Amino acid sequence: MKNAEARGFDAIVVGAGLAGLAATRRLAGSGLRVALLEKRDRIGGSSAMSGGWFALSGTPLQRSQRVDDSEAVFLADMLATGGGFADESLLRALVARQALALEAIDRADAWTDELKISAGMTVARAHLVRMPDLLGHLQREAVAAGAVVLVDQPGEGLVFDGTRVVGIRSGGAVLAAEAGVVLTTGGFSRSRELLELFVPDQAAAMPYGGVGNTGDGIRMAWMLGAGLADIGHVTGTYGQHAETTDDEHELLTANYLGGILVNAHGERFADESESYKVLGSAVLDQPRRMAFQIFDARVRALSRPGVPLSDMDRIEELGHLHSAPTVAALAHALGIPADALEQTIARYNDAAIGRREDDFGRTGLVNGVGALLPVEIGPFYAYPAVTAMTSTYGGLSVEPDTAVKRVDGSRIERLYAAGEVAGGFHGASYMTGTALTKALVFGCEAAEAILRS
Secondary structure, three states, X not given: OOOOOOOEEEEEEEOOOHHHHHHHHHHHHOOOOEEEEOOOOOOOHHHHHOOOEEEOOOOHHHHHOOOOOOHHHHXXXXXXXXXXXXXXXXXXXXXXXHHHHHHHHHHHOOEEEEEEOOOOOOOOXXXXXXXXXXXXXXXXXXXXXXXXXXXXXXXXXXXXXXOOEEEEEEOOEEEEEEEEEEEOOOOOOOOHHHHHHHOXXXXXXXXXXXOOOOOHHHHHHHOOOEOEEOHHHOOOEEEEOOOOEOOEOOEEOHHHOOOEEEOOOOOOOOOOOOOHHHHHHHHHOOHHHEEEEEEEHHHXXXXXXXXXXXXXXXXXHOOOOEEEOOHHHHHHHHOOOHHHHHHHHHHHHHHHOOOOOOOOOOOOOEOOEOOOOOOOOOOEEEEEEEEEEOOOOOEXXXXXXXXXXXXXXXXXXXXXXXXXXXXXXXXXXOOOOHHHHHHHHHXXXXXXXXXXX
């Protein structure tokens, strides 16, 4: 890390997660004097806590596994997942600029061979990337190119000269930014105040996400009249154990592999193939604000050690996975009525094998894709999980070049935003992996916008 000897820069980036590192690396690599500010004592933000899934289409890994995907299908899936509320111009830009993400991951040699279908997808599009390798590589390249990285230094307010943003206040001083400021400060998952203000029905979700994600960028841009997008659609994510720590992101989606969800009464309450954001809201309405993922030995055998969302082995090591030889015994261990759970599973199994329609319209494993599996082969398993506010996929209103817009649609000159702080990409729900993809792509795009200005 370096300390700033001067207070004048060409550009300032606020927030050192994936979007911030991507923007800083590109700006510094182009010869600009750049400062990267981070409010915490470490680099990475929510990106470092994430599972590492990127949504990408037409990749070499997809082709090697004979997955038929395209930019058009990717765009159609995002539009459908967003329920008509996402900004199509932003989604088109994301799809068109995927090469920026592919290039960065290639340079970092951070790919894995993991590819799967997940929430919001009609084909396997979620690529697992080694996040420590990617983040570390971007940071090393940025510093090598001359970027100044300042930790323990939060942004406190934007400096506006009446025409454009010219710097930022931090640590009692003003840091000048001749070419512009990029906000990559993350969301507001750790701000109870903003959650109560924007989405009070979600405020009971377990706080998670980057510890520094308290809405700093939104507050600063708000002071200049910035507009907001998607804020009212922010929801928690279902699938996290109540004892999850910041050091280990424990998340399981056995329901996408063939399991079902039941509440504390042993009853189903939703179509388990829906996005874990949709399920997150549904779980908050259940008794004790939690739900059990119930599955059998066939699903348990699908565990992928070390793979986020599918690592049942690790969850069992942590003592969070319950098992029993029979459904009745499992119900007894969980403290829920055995007859209710047995009846629930029997009705679901009848639907799974086509004897009746499903009570909640479930037709597939995930997003309506994949044949349903009856829960019938012992031993039987249960994972108790809650809704966690891992991220807030709504934020500042931006143009496709990441310029921040006012409430009247005009641009706030020389102010840009990328990553979780930017809204408009997700609409009513969320496709797995699009958060990291947009952070990397539009972090780079924010830098390009500054270079073009």
